Amino acid sequence: MNTTLKKLKNISSENCITIIMNSHRTKPGYLKDELTLKNLIKEAENRLNENTVKKEADALVDKLQKLANDIDHSHNLDSLMLFVNKDTAKVVKLPIEVTDRVIIDNNFATRDLVRAMHIETNYFVLVLSQEKVRLIEAFNDKVVQEFDAPFPMENTFPMNKPEVTVSSRKTNLIAEFFNQVDKAVNLIRKENPLPVLICTVEENYAEYLKIADEKHSIFTTYLNKNRIAETDHAIVTEAYKIVETYKAKRNKERKAELDKAISENKFLSNTYDIYKAINEGRIQTLFIEEGLFQPAIITKDDVVYVSDFQRNDSNVIDDVYDELIEMNMRYGGDVVFMPQGKLDRFNGFGAITRY
Structure with a gap:
């Protein structure tokens, strides 16, 4: 989301069209989303026809309709955003509620992307064990996606061989596995630099922090327990309880900044x-x-x-x-x-x- 925001907010041209609408994750709600989008595109068309040369307006509407036709509404989240101008055609799905509207301006309306990044909490949950690791992207208490390729990552080191029973050797092999995991996580974070909440037992959390390259991106608390076999929804539900506490603390700190600025x-x-x-x-x-x-x-x-x-x-x-x-x-x-x-x-x- 951060990468998308950076690209869109720097675009400036005539007739940047932003369509924003609430959508639905499940039936029968998402069956109505196509009609809602069609009506909003019609609103955009009417506004373009009032203020834009017909040839240009027709080209933009055609671009909107082609973009809309490619949307699989059965995989919608809680809202949908379309960004279209003469050079851009982009769909973004967000797990937040929005106000349905059409904006036509010299820039795209990215406020809901900003709001999603600031008031809501987007984060990764790293489900960590010494044998297997999963990575889940979450938004508040909802699952956005669980990653594959290279996740889930399996520990292929020969942990059960007799020579590995020596404590120091086993610790080194676990550290090496965690190091591979950390590099894979940071490769994903390069495109989407979200904070990471680790879900594991105390021993693994401490060992992972020893090898982590970007410790500042990891929550200073963790979700305790081996949950490697649990569903992504169950894990995120528990993870958000920790994240929510963090978010409340952050909001209190920002409010204190405001109060201090008023006094000064x-x-x-x-x-x-x-x-x-x-x-x-x-x-x-x-x-x-x-x-x-x-x-x-x-x-x-x-x-x-x-x-x-x-x-x-x-x-x-x-x-x-x-x-x-x-x-x-x-x-x-x-x-x-x-x-x-x-x-x-x-x-x-x-x-x-x-x-």
Whole structure:
């Protein structure tokens, strides 16, 4: 997801179409997803026809429809995103709920990808034993996928030979096996650098940490017990209890950053002031409540909110918050999504300045 976000957020061109919709994992829900997507593509087509040359609009709609036709809805997660412009055609499936909408702008609307990475918790579970290792990608308490090739990895070292019964020799062979596992995990993490929660017994956890190349990516706690034979769902259900505790601690720390910035007068809540500060490279962190969307017009003197009925106008940004998040990320800033009601006194949106 991180790789996809990096690619999409750097794309800028006319008519970047983002279609975002909730989807379903099981019957009968996913049987309706094709119709929902068809209706959203029709909405995109109508908006393109209002503001775009017909030949270009037809080409983009054709690209959307071809992309949609390739989707196997029986393998949907909880939401679906389509990204299309003249050079791009990309589908992303996410295990989070979203607000169904169509955005047509000069950039793709990647806010839900950002939200998925920040407010939700995407991680790997390394199910570790001395004989076999599995790797599962999880999102909160849901299984995204269990990896194959090279997982599951089997220990092929001759652990049962008489000469291996010597404790030091056995320890060395286990370390070598774990080292092979660690290299395979980090190869996958190179494309998708998620944190790793280890599921194993205490002895194996300690030995694995000795050989791990990227200890900073491994949770400082672990899921205790040999669960190598359990289902992926059962493992992730237990793993998330640990991850949830970590997430609560992280959210508390980010909230403390916000409170400290307010006391030090390093906090902005006016949207135009934040827009100017982003362009000056002064914003470190944006704070936004979940579910907050706002069409707007940005001028050199102001950010003017408009009604949802005006969002199709050619000079209107579909969601000004998404636009500001994108801008700030290009300057190296980050974003924190807060539960609804946590930023009431700032109308749901604010920023910490660097100085």
